[in-house]
Amino acid sequence: MYREFYGLKEKPFSKTPDPRYLFLSRGHREALARLQYAVEERELALLTGDIGCGKTTISRALMDAMGEECRFCFIVNPRLTPLEFLRAVARSIGVESPAVAKDELLKQLGEAVLVLRAEGRCPVIVIDEAQLIPDRELFDEIRLLTNFQLDDQNLMSVVLMGQPELRQILADPVHEPLRQRIAMHYHLQPLTLEETLEYIDFRLEVAGGVPGLFSPDAVRRIYDLSGGVPRKINILATNALLVGFGRDASWIDASLVEELREEASLY
Structure with missing residues (x-):
């Protein structure tokens, strides 16, 4: 699905505690x-x-x-x-x-x-x-x-x-x-806004992708909705990739993340 579309070898925001994906803030x-x-x-x-x-x-x-x-x-x-x-x-x-x-x-x-x-x-x-x-x-x-x-x-x-x-x-x-x-x-403590940007790019690279798939505004919305908690970031980022894939969007912008606001309240 979205992995091939975005050039990823693995799911970058999996919930499993894989040490390879440990972002050292x-x-x-x-x-x-x-x-x-x-x-x-x-x-x-x-x-x-x-x-x-x-x-x-x-x-x-x-x-x-x-x-x-x-x-x-x-x-x-x-x-x-x-x-x-x-x-x-x-x-x-x-x-x-x-x-x-x-x-x-x-x-x-x-x-x-x-x-x-x-x-x-x-x-x-x-x-x-x-x-x-x-x-x-x-x-x-x-x-x-x-x-x-x-x-x-x-x-x-x-x-x-x-x-x-x-x-x-x-x-x-x-x-x-x-x-x-x-x-x-x-x-x-949760991640800061700057660390959230680095975290998302880091996990994309570990999964075989390239950084910059999420626009700065998209990252800010993810940070606002997640409070910088890595597990919530993972859920939001995964869902954003799924929405983007469904829209044939080559990158994830803030409008795509904004559509997840209602779902985010359930996390």
């Missing part, structure tokens, strides 16, 4: 650098941002950046009991048959962590949508994971990612012990 670059440092130091890190700002894509880029020296465990749905959570972590770091009894499970976790250390690798537990964690007990288990350590070094890194309300949740005094262990905090 100033904020994204700093977030990734801070996470890399936290993982290198085996620390607990907190990354927050509005829905669609690119947190998950950054976590995939982090995995690529760290390479074989880390073993990543992604918890994408943290609505788990503490035991379910620990078993998921154990399985992801090499425990073939996680125990049901908690004391045995913790022993298995400790052994698996030491095996990874002997291999020169660090387990990294990434908990996405952490604002959905159901209760204090699971937050306590996350905190206790940081107890896997030697005298001179932690043996595991944990990354908590979530929407802004996660910070409000963690501000509760009951979570003070966990907050004190968070070594890196970062809040990811």
